[in-house]
Amino acid sequence: MSAPGAGDVVMDAVTMTYHSQGRPTVAIQNASGTIGRGRFVSILGPSGCGKSTLLDIVAGLTAPTSGQVRIGGERVTAPRRDFAMVFQDDSTLHWRTVLDNVALGLEVAGVPKAERRARAYDMLGLVGLRGFENHRPRQLSGGMRQRVAIARALVMEPAMLLMDEPFGALDQQTRTLVGIELLRIWEETRTSVLFVTHDIREAVTLSDEVWVMSRRPSTILDVVRIDLPRPRDAEVLRGPEFETYVNGLWDVIQAEVASAMREQERAAS
Amino acid sequence: MSVLNLDRPRPPARPALRVPAWAARAALAAALLAAWQLAVASGAAASAGVPAPLECLRRLPEVLGGARFWSDAARSLLTTAEAFAAAALAGLAGGAVLARFPLVAKILEPYLVGAYAVPVVVFYPTFLVVFGLGTVPIVLTAFLMAVVPVLLTTMVALGELRPAHRKLARSLCCTRGQAARLILLPSALPLLLPGLKLGFVYAMAATVGAEFIVADAGLGFRIGELYRNFEAVDMYVHIIVMIAFAVGCNSLFNLVERIVRRDLT
Numbered sequence: 117m118s119a120p121g122a123g124d125v126v127m128d129a130v131t132m133t134y135h136s137q138g139r140p141t142v143a144i145q146n147a148s149g150t151i152g153r154g155r156f157v158s159i160l161g162p163s164g165c166g167k168s169t170l171l172d173i174v175a176g177l178t179a180p181t182s183g184q185v186r187i188g189g190e191r192v193t194a195p196r197r198d199f200a201m202v203f204q205d206d207s208t209l210h211w212r213t214v215l216d217n218v219a220l221g222l223e224v225a226g227v228p229k230a231e232r233r234a235r236a237y238d239m240l241g242l243v244g245l246r247g248f249e250n251h252r253p254r255q256l257s258g259g260m261r262q263r264v265a266i267a268r269a270l271v272m273e274p275a276m277l278l279m280d281e282p283f284g285a286l287d288q289q290t291r292t293l294v295g296i297e298l299l300r301i302w303e304e305t306r307t308s309v310l311f312v313t314h315d316i317r318e319a320v321t322l323s324d325e326v327w328v329m330s331r332r333p334s335t336i337l338d339v340v341r342i343d344l345p346r347p348r349d350a351e352v353l354r355g356p357e358f359e360t361y362v363n364g365l366w367d368v369i370q371a372e373v374a375s376a377m378r379e380q381e382r383a384a385s
Numbered sequence: 386m387s388v389l390n391l392d393r394p395r396p397p398a399r400p401a402l403r404v405p406a407w408a409a410r411a412a413l414a415a416a417l418l419a420a421w422q423l424a425v426a427s428g429a430a431a432s433a434g435v436p437a438p439l440e441c442l443r444r445l446p447e448v449l450g451g452a453r454f455w456s457d458a459a460r461s462l463l464t465t466a467e468a469f470a471a472a473a474l475a476g477l478a479g480g481a482v483l484a485r486f487p488l489v490a491k492i493l494e495p496y497l498v499g500a501y502a503v504p505v506v507v508f509y510p511t512f513l514v515v516f517g518l519g520t521v522p523i524v525l526t527a528f529l530m531a532v533v534p535v536l537l538t539t540m541v542a543l544g545e546l547r548p549a550h551r552k553l554a555r556s557l558c559c560t561r562g563q564a565a566r567l568i569l570l571p572s573a574l575p576l577l578l579p580g581l582k583l584g585f586v587y588a589m590a591a592t593v594g595a596e597f598i599v600a601d602a603g604l605g606f607r608i609g610e611l612y613r614n615f616e617a618v619d620m621y622v623h624i625i626v627m628i629a630f631a632v633g634c635n636s637l638f639n640l641v642e643r644i645v646r647r648d649l650t
């Protein structure tokens with residue numbers, strides 16, 4: 117493996133143990149990996165395996181029990197201005213207009229009003245929400261609100277975009293459409309992305325790399341490079357190669373599930 | 386329309402109301418006054434000693450023209466305002482602290498909810514003994530009545546901040562002040578404002594109630610005095626004006642609420 121570059125985000129033996137009701141739960145054990153600058157990496161795993169926890173650790177929101185996260189050699193110990201997040205639940209502010217929602221991070225960072233409005237306005241064009249500047253989030257559909265959240269993150273021009281199942285609350289059709297939209301936006305910005313999902317097809321559609329997480333105590337079980345050409349148009353996504361990746365990931369996850377069941381049976385008998 | 390229309394069937398359109406709502410309300414008020422007038426004129430209300438509304442109306446300018454009325458009104462409103470201001474400050478601050486320390490809140494909760502049920506006016510005599518006749522015991526009583534709803538709603542409002550909003554504030558590297566100003570307070574406002582409104586209503590009710598029991602001035606005191614002197618017409622004039630004050634204050638709060646909560650527009 118080559119030496120990490122300046123914009124790379126490195127997870128180094130990250131371990132997270134929760135203590136609830138006096139008993140320790142190892143949520144993540146020794147997870148390591150490098151998100152190369154400008155790469156789209158997905159973390160794929162069953163729910164409860166620690167994906168959100170790992171993302172929060174990379175974001176600097178949660179301190180790991182041991183191990184560390186670095187960007188450009190610098191340790192991440194707190195939330196950073198150059199990292200931006202998109203959450204699963206709707207996090208738009210319902211009392212602000214769409215434009216002011218997108219400008220929120222810039223406002224916090226002290227960008228002057230005229231500039232932040234201009235930048236937010238441009239970003240609304242990129243996410244396809246031009247004309248909705250003065251709407252309130254409640255007037256928008258769930259998919260549109262998530263695009264507002266994506267615009268709010270991207271307008272910060274982050275070095276790293278962290279997305280925690282951002283389409284998890286959307287119906288399947290909207291989910292696919294907003295996913296394609298995200299790809300188009302990402303191809304224009306080329307930010308590094310760490311994207312959490314439990315949907316195999318979504319991971320293959322979007323990513324350069326898929327990191328498969330095992331169940332608890334979770335670690336990165338497998339790293340699968342998705343060498344599908346970009347842009348990922350309909351032809352690519354309907355092609356045989358796409359299905360090969362999906363089936364390959366299925367096999368990894370099924371083997372994991374099977375071993376989990378064997379273990380449970382052993383414990384039961 | 387397509388057969389596959391999955392939308393819910395629309396309810397049949399109601400015939401448009403020809404009279405505006407405010408006109409209907411005014412008509413209702415007029416009808417009630419007319420009924421009152423009729424009841425008195427026919428002698429049906431004689432045993433209650435209620436004067437006719439027209440009689441009250443004739444007396445109204447005289448009462449409103451007197452200096453005594455306005456000094457009473459000023460006294461009651463000032464007392465209410467003092468109690469409310471103190472309750473708002475203490476309730477907002479206390480609620481914020483309790484929202485910050487859930488464990489303390491959990492321990493205190495039964496007491497706070499219990500305090501809601503206590504008619505604080507029963508402590509008024511004690512306060513009178515300690516502080517003597519004057520506005521202090523009344524302000525204190527009204528404060529205690531008003532602070533509980535403000536505190537409870539503040540605690541709930543701040544406690545119900547969505548986890549996604551909390552995370553958002555942290556991920557954007559908000560300072561404490563920014564988090565409060567940009568995210569925490571606006572998201573809590575829908576509950577905070579009704580709490581404050583309730584606090585004001587309680588403060589006013591407690592003030593007038595305490596004045597009615599023992600006081601040396603104020604609308605509540607005056608109504609009691611007029612009652613004891615059998616001055617029914619003046620008493621009802623005072624009552625009517627006081628109702629107008631209360632409704633006016635409430636409308637003022639609603640106006641503020643509409644201005645502050647821009648998301649409702």
Ligand SMILES: Nc1ncnc2c1ncn2[C@@H]1O[C@H](COP(=O)(O)OP(=O)(O)O)[C@@H](O)[C@H]1O
Nearest residue numbers: 134135136143162163164165166167168169170
């Ligand atoms: N604050 C916490 N305290 C205790 N346990 C937690 C906490 N957060 C998460 N966990 C546990 O850690 C595990 C991983 O959670 P999470 O990262 O949310 O999983 P995922 O996002 O993959 O669904 C779960 O078993 C969860 O119960």
Ligand SMILES: [Mg+2]
Nearest residue numbers: 167168169280
């Ligand atoms: Mg999760």
